[in-house]
Amino acid sequence: MIKSEVLIIDDEIEFASTLCQRLKLRGVAAVDVHSGTEGIASLTKMNLGIVLLDLKMPDMNGLDVLKKIIEYDPSIEVIMLTGHGSSDSGVEAKEKGAFDYVMKPLDITELMDIIESADNKRCKEQVSYGCKNGK
Numbered sequence: 763m764i765k766s767e768v769l770i771i772d773d774e775i776e777f778a779s780t781l782c783q784r785l786k787l788r789g790v791a792a793v794d795v796h797s798g799t800e801g802i803a804s805l806t807k808m809n810l811g812i813v814l815l816d817l818k819m820p821d822m823n824g825l826d827v828l829k830k831i832i833e834y835d836p837s838i839e840v841i842m843l844t845g846h847g848s849s850d851s852g853v854e855a856k857e858k859g860a861f862d863y864v865m866k867p868l869d870i871t872e873l874m875d876i877i878e879s880a881d882n883k884r885c886k887e888q889v890s891y892g893c894k895n896g897k
Contacts, residue, residue, distance in 0.1 A: 763789065764881045766811020770794040771801035771827065772843060773819040777866075781814070784870055790877070798822025805834050812880050814873075815860075817844040817851050825858060832859045837888055839880035843868070 768790055772778040778794040785792040793808065795801050798819050804810075813831055817824035828840050842855040845866030852863030861880045864873055 764812075764878055766791075766839075766877075766881045766884060767809055768792040768812045768814060768877065769801065769804055769808060769810050770814045771796075771798060771804075771819075771824075772814070772816040773797055773821075774816070781868070785877075788874060798824070798827040801827055802830050802834075805831065805838075810835070810838050811884050812861075812877060813838055813840045814877075815840050815842055817842055817855065817863075825855060828855060828858055828860055837884060839884050841873075841876055841880060 768785060770778045770782055770792060772794070773796050775796050778796060782792045782794040793804070795804055798821050801813070801815070815824050815827055824842060828842070831838055831840055839861040840859070842852055842860045842863035843866055844852050844863055849863070849865065852865070855863050861883070862876050864876060
């Protein structure tokens with residue numbers, strides 16, 4: 763069971779909304795916003811644990827948003843979403859602090875596994891997060 767709230771930051775509105783609904787159907791508390799600016803503003807309004815962050819958005823580069831998320835709360839796990847056919851950007855994001863990256867189009871089973879791994883990592887590192895005995 764995934765305990766973290768998930769924020770999806772992606773400028774492709776239909777994609778983000780559909781992904782949000784698919785996560786909710788799997789019991790994940792999820793919210794979607796459609797710009798880097800909205801995503802950063804949402805940090806203070808939610809009890810976030812995980813962010814699914816698009817790499818390329820018109821208003822802000824995903825790497826810039828990643829930096830701001832880490833500055834705000836380094837315990838938030840960020841999973842980068844990249845749809846531009848190159849894993850180089852995903853690797854760069856991991857080097858800058860992202861938990862992982864996923865290429866679009868997404869495989870929902872693969873994404874759920876990555877979200878669960880991020881949630882487990884966060885749970886083990888955050889005693890006050892509400893996990894019992896690191897589980």
